[in-house]
Amino acid sequence: MTAEPQTAESARYQPGEIEPRWRERWAQDGLYRTPDHVEGRPNRYHLTMFPYPSGDLHVGHWFAMAPSDTLARFYRMNGWNVLFPMGFDAFGLPAENAAIKGGVHPADWTAANIERMRRQLQVMGTTFDWDREINTSTPEYYRWTQWWFVQMFNRGLAYRKDALANWCPSCNTTLANEQVVDGRCERCDTEVIQRQMEQWFFRTTNYAEELLDHSGLDWPEHVKLMQRNWIGRSEGAEFEMAIQGQDGLSFRVFTTRPDTAFGMTFAVLAPEHPLVEAITTADQRAAVEEFVERVRRETEIERLSTEGTLEKRGVFTGSYAINPFNNQPVPVYLADYVLTSYGTGAIMAVPGQDQRDWDFAKAYGLPIVRTVQPPADFEGDAYTGDGPAFNSQWLDGLYKAEAVQKAIAWLEERGLGERKVNYRLRDWLISRQRYWGAPIPIVYCDQCGAQAVPEDQLPVELPYDVEFRPTGQSPLATSEAFVNTSCPTCGGAARRETDTMDTFMCSSWYFMRYPDPKNAEAPFSPAAAEAWLPVDQYTGGSEHATMHLLYARFFYKVARDMGLVAGGEPFIRYYSQGQILGPDGRRMSKSRGNVVAPDAQVQQWGADTFRAYLMFLGPWDQGGPYDVDGIVGVARWLHRVWAVVTDPPALEDGVDGARDLRHEVHATLKKIGEAYDAKRFNTAIASLMELTNAMQRLRDAGRADRAAWDEAVETLLLMIAPACPHVAEELWAKTGHGYSIHQQSWPAFDPALAERDTIELPVQVNGKLRARVSVAAAADEAAARAIAEADPRVASHLDGQELVRVVYVPGRLLNLVVKPAG
Template sequence: MAERGQATRFNAPEIERKWQARWEADGLYRAVEGGDRPKWYALVMFPYPSAAHTHVGHWYNYCPADAHARFMRMRGYNVLMPFGFDAFGLPAENFAIKAGTHPFVSTMRNIETMRHQVRSMGASFDWSREVISCHPNYYRWTQWLFLQLYKNGLAYKARAAANWCPGCNTVLANEQVIDGACERCGSVVMRRDLEQWFFRITRYAEELLDFSKIEWPEKIALMQRNWIGRSEGAELVFSAEDGSPIPVFTTRPDTVYGATFMVLAPEHPLVERLTAADRRADVAAYVERARRTSEIERTATDREKTGVPIGASAVNPYTGEPIPILIADYVLATYGSGAVMGVPAHDERDFEFATKTGLPIKVVIAPDAWFGSPFSEAYTESGTMVNSGPFDGTPSQDGKEKVVAYGAERGFARATVNYRLRDWLVSRQRYWGAPIPIVYCPTHGEQPVPEKDLPVLLPEDAEFLPSGESPLTRDVGFVNAICPVCGGPARRETDTMDTFVDSSWYFLRYASPQDDEQAFDAVETHYWLPVDQYMGGAEHAVLHLMYARFFTKALRDIGKLDFGEPFTRLFNQGMIISGGAKMSKSKGNVVEPDDYVTTVGADVLRTYLMFLGPWDQGGDWSDEGIAGPLRFVNRVWTLVSESGVRLDVASNGATGPIELRRQVHQTLRGVTDDLDRFRFNTAIAKLMTLTSNLAAEAEPARGTAAWSEAIRLLVLMLAPLTPHLAEELWERIGGGYSVHTQDWPRANEALTAVSTVTIVVQVDGKVRDRLTATAGISREDALVAALASDKVTRSLEGRPVTKDIFVPDRMLSLVTARS
């Protein structure tokens, strides 16, 4: 321990390297199943190695997450905090193409760099459990999971209109199309009819709406509910002239008597069959234009509605009357049945369309005080049914159920629930992904690859540049396969899987990452799963987070898991920006951590990032802002190094000032609550205040039990936030290795209790009020409280206070001009 005024300089880079090496050699953060401590599985979303380096945005995710995991370990939990890399997919492949290297080479090179950078932050990741999704020992099990879904009817191939990105030369899931553009490259997405592989996520639509068993941010739950899009209504079956049934879904069956036309999606399978000969040219041209328009554009509320008649009609089953059939691109084949009954008097979109095209508008729901005049706009509220046959005079809310019951008795209606959610399209026409384990035999058709033959390996010498079809189609050695049924020649599936398949189960693999016999060990999985605390960005709300929930529920039903939710708790961190903008190389505002680690140290950088503001709100990076955390770390170093405290040596026996102990324990209570609630910025603020106060009060307290306790508790509170600094200081004051295996201290409740006093308030010598206040309240605060009192303000009668007399914790006397 250095003497006062002679503290050695805090050499952060040297000290941090020392402790990182020690922790690694000792396996300090290696998680082991079992024991008496309750388990705590903490997990951050694993990153794409699609860039050569990490930036401080990665650190903004990982450092606070690590601080919380360390806090939970000190609170007595058996903590698992693994790390890995989401290495397949478009981001990594596009990086390789730009770099002119093979995806495996560039990806593994990036992983090595990122691994070194992430290790330098001193996080408590268990690196012995690292997974890399592009390794055959990982994607072998991704393929195995595909086969489990396939064998249980949850994976299937179908021809369907798909989202096609011309920039990435591949199809996209609906969730990967943002405002009509590819989420990855920004290209306008088109529609193509292709044979594609799907996962039957719609089977779990209802269960995915239930968040009652997990603690997730309401905004994420709302985003998933909106994406699933549950609507209660009815299916009403109209009929075409040739007798073909045309089911429509509606949430307003009470308006069916007002249907004056029917609209089919341009892609509807009946369009070609029903279109009259003299309408085929116009219809074909319209269909082609619709294919070149994104779904987002087609359904935009401010877009002009267009459509063309097909020269055919449908019969309304309730009225028996024929109504014309049109096609319009605002109707989507992917929602409901792809057919809509047009009720222009009571639907804003239909009203606009009918007004433009001259179609009739028939009122069937009358508002109060309606006397038969035409509507100038659609009336969409409740009312009384009119012009509705046997239902005239029925309140429309009651009419919904009665109309459906009437149709159900006659076989053309049924109550039903519809979902916006579509099955998950997982085919990708790209090289860098897990091959789909299916072969096609001329005799036996579609066949799954036997599990013993997994993995189906990606050919290392394949041409990987995108061309609009899978690059694997041009690799003869890959395409030629053997039928597992007859042993004859077969053709291998050449599409690869969406990278979100890899990330839909990686949290399971961490339980037993070296297992060569199974995707995940049942015993280890039962112990560690589900994840107790998941941390990552909200941008994955309807992609990764929903897909992982689907996978977990499907594997539960297949009998592979005994739980139905992957992540019990979820915390979404905000985004760190630079210069007011998202960090990107094109903007030149990417901040890399290496220079800071080698100068001021990882702990200073960690402190700065956690001190920026609330973790869920993000913050704006400032080079100047790091100076404050640097001063704080150095102040702590000096304070503890010169404290004279040795935990292995008894103090002088003096108790020390009670106010010092009160302040320390109140800080401990506040920091404990802050860390528990991810309020890292306010925890650091409290520690900054405590450090300054301890420095100011050092001399009278030095050598007492209170001083020794204060220094000990300060270092323990710092341990989750600045792990290297705390470890070094803990050793220097005689604490046993390691500070990170110590129990988190408990605040003394008697010392943290805030005592109160009654302040008597006089105005011109007369008692006007009695205020309850915190003991030790200042004169200024007491005056503010008194002037806020209704009793005091009434007695002042607008006169100014010319003088006040304050007796601490007892009385405040106000003197006015009148006295």
């Protein structure tokens, strides 16, 4: 179909006029409302990570969401019933900080920001089904977050114990790791210390082995590797070490190298280890207490740092422990780099075979005994490779694999230790001494202990009227109406838990709520789970690899064990996009003055141009710097699209060149379909630009074949529709098609038309280009050579020459290598 007659206004591409008009029409018609079942269209669940309602969408949001929307649209056109929902991860620290600093209640601050960001998301022109929107800070949602906690508690997966927390003595409150900057409180710049507090945990370690298994998952390899390293599976032995001269006092150590135990020359405990006070001798007490107090001021990141020397990172307790392998005493030290939350909180130290132990031994004048023979040319310090054991009595001469097994068997035969699998992964600490989070549904009764709130009493709602003062407790603790309650078991007086849950709780199951967001009887129904779960395509940043993505996998496996879902993995395919940088190539930051505001870009260029530019600037998994000149080029391209569609050349039947145009269309259609499916959005936009340019050249020539041109226009618009939905819809209407282009099927390419009949083949003689000849696309070497040698421009360079060699790359190049005859 050709375009409708133009008026002065319609002759110009005006995104500011057409985009809001179409968004309003789509919303009124419920175009993107997704039913659970559509006859003849299989379900497919696409999801991109939902945003925290900070107040404004930034470029990173657009870079994550616009390509994700393009992919969802593409699959919808390919016959799928695509669910692509959106919501808000609405609990979090910034809202509470706003209350403390600005006097704005977190609920009000959050609601206002959600309203603003929802409008910004809608301006993007996405296919989000807003009927399924979720807000994790509403009682309707966090009722079910609390329900999950109760299920974990009832299944023995939730428990309470003492744990270290970042503590600001000035603000008198705990801090999340992200609130500690260079060891100081981000609020007041006071030095942060570590403080023991009783807190709630989930037993994620129960699923450690399963979480290591990524089989069947189409995920980036680097994300799977990050999770495997974070879980950190280690096989080895755990054994007891008795304190010399103190009956009944001992500690356990885990090691992956029990074969090197004959080289143990000291042992190390974490400063928080429960034995520290008991084993510290009188002459060492002052030094130990000073060291423990200093370590309390260090963050975990600082303690695990490998930078700097170890001279001040340890202290001798005055006691000795017995090495069970040789019954020799070794001094027991404390060191900041040993943590109670890793392993047993104690290590055996073998400086000959471990570099950190070597450095510590050198710093404190401790002996070093090698137990593995290094190669003759080894010149380093600790040798961590394989080799025959020596200085190891009954292990001498054995290599690592055999020596490790013999050492473990020796421990087990004597009842001194056992084989053990250890994980770096720790149980998930979910307690937060915060107001703006889902209250932990536990009450404490003097008679019955900790009791879960019954499910029919959920949600435990956040009171609105609380004081936001830095008291060292959650603001909930100041609300007597909230705290005082009755025990669900005995009916006696009880106190509510005043900690709230880590906000990762909310995002660990949100994808299960979208399929059934208004269900008041369950987090989701079996029918909804069967219809939509698991997620077919998940997108978001890989910085979430070891928290959100791991926690979501944990939750889903628990849900499977509860019989709520089939299968153990929530996200079959996961794709991590890169990061958009500022125009200067650095991470965007207000302090650097390099932030690009999406609203301003959309106002100037239009949402379609902004979407297309973000997809065009580079591979989606890499990102790159925002280039102002680059978006100008994309804007010009969409103006050219408008021009070739609304102002076509003279159209006639049977015009030469029809097959060439159809080839361009079908070849592009093949490339675009493959590019969209592979998430190579930059190459898709580039191919669309090439086709537009080919059509522009025909338009400039003044005439084209009617049927071929109409096919080209229709196909161009269908290919553009996933990436640039507004302009595609407008031009679809202008060319006389029925509403809506977003309800059309993806066109099929003709394989015969997608391949050229003939190509222009470069012909070289001795490496120098002499001609370009037209040959069949499938021409073999003999055919190509015959045509080339018949061309006068080539033949003149072959006279009197002897052919030495022929280099033929089908479809790409023919090079004739010659030398003077005779």
